[in-house]
Amino acid sequence: MKCVLLNGKPGSEISILDRGLQYGDGLFETMRVHHQSIPLWKYHWDRLQHGCERLKIPLPDEQLLSQEIQQCISATDHAVLKLILTRGIGQRGYVIPDRCEVSRIFLLGEIPAYPEQFQKKGVRIHSCKTPLGINPVLAGIKHLNRLEQILARSEWQGNEYQEGLMCDTNGFVIEGTMSNIFWFYNGTLYTPDLTACGVAGVMREIVIQLAKEQSISIKMGLWSTKELLKAEEIFISNSLIGIWPVSYILNRTFPVGPVTQQLQSTLQAKYAI
Amino acid sequence: MKCVLLNGKPGSEISILDRGLQYGDGLFETMRVHHQSIPLWKYHWDRLQHGCERLKIPLPDEQLLSQEIQQCISATDHAVLKLILTRGIGQRGYVIPDRCEVSRIFLLGEIPAYPEQFQKKGVRIHSCKTPLGINPVLAGIKHLNRLEQILARSEWQGNEYQEGLMCDTNGFVIEGTMSNIFWFYNGTLYTPDLTACGVAGVMREIVIQLAKEQSISIKMGLWSTKELLKAEEIFISNSLIGIWPVSYILNRTFPVGPVTQQLQSTLQAKYAI
Numbered sequence: 001m002k003c004v005l006l007n008g009k010p011g012s013e014i015s016i017l018d019r020g021l022q023y024g025d026g027l028f029e030t031m032r033v034h035h036q037s038i039p040l041w042k043y044h045w046d047r048l049q050h051g052c053e054r055l056k057i058p059l060p061d062e063q064l065l066s067q068e069i070q071q072c073i074s075a076t077d078h079a080v081l082k083l084i085l086t087r088g089i090g091q092r093g094y095v096i097p098d099r100c101e102v103s104r105i106f107l108l109g110e111i112p113a114y115p116e117q118f119q120k121k122g123v124r125i126h127s128c129k130t131p132l133g134i135n136p137v138l139a140g141i142k143h144l145n146r147l148e149q150i151l152a153r154s155e156w157q158g159n160e161y162q163e164g165l166m167c168d169t170n171g172f173v174i175e176g177t178m179s180n181i182f183w184f185y186n187g188t189l190y191t192p193d194l195t196a197c198g199v200a201g202v203m204r205e206i207v208i209q210l211a212k213e214q215s216i217s218i219k220m221g222l223w224s225t226k227e228l229l230k231a232e233e234i235f236i237s238n239s240l241i242g243i244w245p246v247s248y249i250l251n252r253t254f255p256v257g258p259v260t261q262q263l264q265s266t267l268q269a270k271y272a273i
Numbered sequence: 274m275k276c277v278l279l280n281g282k283p284g285s286e287i288s289i290l291d292r293g294l295q296y297g298d299g300l301f302e303t304m305r306v307h308h309q310s311i312p313l314w315k316y317h318w319d320r321l322q323h324g325c326e327r328l329k330i331p332l333p334d335e336q337l338l339s340q341e342i343q344q345c346i347s348a349t350d351h352a353v354l355k356l357i358l359t360r361g362i363g364q365r366g367y368v369i370p371d372r373c374e375v376s377r378i379f380l381l382g383e384i385p386a387y388p389e390q391f392q393k394k395g396v397r398i399h400s401c402k403t404p405l406g407i408n409p410v411l412a413g414i415k416h417l418n419r420l421e422q423i424l425a426r427s428e429w430q431g432n433e434y435q436e437g438l439m440c441d442t443n444g445f446v447i448e449g450t451m452s453n454i455f456w457f458y459n460g461t462l463y464t465p466d467l468t469a470c471g472v473a474g475v476m477r478e479i480v481i482q483l484a485k486e487q488s489i490s491i492k493m494g495l496w497s498t499k500e501l502l503k504a505e506e507i508f509i510s511n512s513l514i515g516i517w518p519v520s521y522i523l524n525r526t527f528p529v530g531p532v533t534q535q536l537q538s539t540l541q542a543k544y545a546i
Contacts, residue, residue: 001290001364001365003289003290006289011289012288012289012290013286013288013289014286014287014289014294015286016276016279016284016286016357016378016380017274017275017276017285017380018294020294021287021291021357021359021417022301022357022417022419023418023419023420023422023423024296024297024417024418024419024420025419025423028295030365055420055423055424056424056427080365082365084289084294084295086294091274091382092274092303092353092355093426093451094419094423094425094426094450094451095426095427096423096426096427105289107289107290107365109364109365130410131408131409131410132408133408133411134406134407134442135404135405135421135442136442137403137404137421138406138420138421138424143420144294144295144296144297144420145297145418145419145420146295146296146298146367146418147296147297147298147328147416147417147418148408148410148411149296149367150296150298150328150367150369151329151410151411152367153366153367153368153369154368154369169407169408169409177367178366178367
């Protein structure tokens with residue numbers, strides 16, 4: 001991955017006074033590039049708007065961002081484009097400067113070469129001990145404060161597991177370190193409520209929408225791992241992987257079920273993921 | 274404030290791939306410089322060691338850091354030296370790279386010109402609505418994930434308040450946005466327990482030590498604001514301000530009491546703060 005555009009110019013370094021570095025004061029989007037465009041841009045842009053509003057970061061102009069995105073991916077068929085927005089340069093102290101010049105950072109990299117079987121046969125999930133703190137003022141936002149995910153991801157090495165399950169400090173299932181989680185049980189699709197904790201993924205949003213379109217009953221709430229284990233099917237989602245069935249979690253194996261497969265097919269047809 | 278030393282060389286910009294920017298993956302110390310030295314270095318170093326261990330960041334050599342500090346402050350009588358350590362450059366994803374080259378960043382700035390009356394007559398404290406999330410794996414560490422403090426600090430403008438009080442999501446008193454809090458009631462000094470939430474300040478450590486030396490009974494635990502308001506005296510502390518009495522909090526006024534004054538005098542005599 002390398003930085004391709006920083007505030008509209010080529011560049012690979014940023015001021016040490018940038019509040020993104022000083023305090024993790026910003027947010028990001030990880031976007032899949034497909035044939036010189038970003039199929040899910042509408043969703044990423046919605047989340048950016050929402051995140052900027054919640055964090056009181058001035059929202060950059062959408063047209064400007066779109067132009068910069070075009071500049072980054074005009075010769076790119078398949079890639080990952082990461083956009084970081086920070087509150088820009090500041091002096092010492094948490095107080096938000098009167099004038100923020102938001103930093104716009106674009107990084108381009110290759111789509112990870114995941115084996116096809118992850119999508120077809122499923123992935124194995126480690127159960128993380130690192131909990132997610134509960135805080136409604138930060139919940140849902142894809143902000144730059146990611147130490148919880150880093151510590152959770154450091155709990156396993158090697159290829160035995162492809163993702164880690166994280167619960168909140170009360171023990172309720174929330175998400176993967178880099179994905180959201182869904183499970184199907186007795187005619188209903190379940191996914192954790194993220195109003196107090198977690199990152200509301202763009203792909204989660206799309207899966208919820210697809211489920212509604214297909215008249216699959218969907219429930220959001222807080223459930224323990226014990227409830228999760230009742231599932232007939234489990235899958236995880238994010239905007240790079242689309243949907244991966246879960247074949248193993250918490251000492252239990254799970255089949256790749258029909259609801260998961262159906263959602264995967266629709267996703268493929270609609271967004272080529 | 275400006276960057277004076279980056280990995281041993283002059284520099285003011287850092288790679289965009291640095292995980293400090295990407296994820297807030299690092300920690301920092303804000304240190305008072307007094308006559309070409311850092312009187313509280315021992316405490317800052319202790320906390321750095323502890324923080325690096327908790328975050329699995331390789332600890333830089335103390336001698337190297339000391340040399341770099343000397344390089345930064347050899348001509349400085351009074352200043353603030355901020356040291357940021359990050360996990361260094363990484364690629365996309367939360368997984369910790371096999372080889373981390375920790376980034377060492379030193380920034381030098383002026384000590385804020387606080388009016389003398391803050392120390393003598395006390396400060397007014399805003400009650401923040403922004404809560405602190407509870408997470409034992411991050412509690413106590415002065416890490417770079419500071420969005421909670423930024424949102425809390427954004428709740429008030431102007432000079433009416435000098436600090437904001439933050440509670441955890443259960444409503445227990447934890448700390449100020451940039452300071453720790455103590456109060457004295459019925460012969461005992463109280464300060465919040467920070468094993469699940471908050472930043473364990475270097476000055477907090479020193480105040481606890483001074484209290485013990487002076488045989489002041491001290492209790493750490495979790496208390497509501499209602500309990501805090503029983504206080505005869507309240508003060509806040511950090512390594513730049515030392516101790517500031519609290520004159521106003523939660524619609525109540527408080528006197529500058531004898532315990533606060535005694536601790537202030539000892540601090541002045543021992544560390545010239």
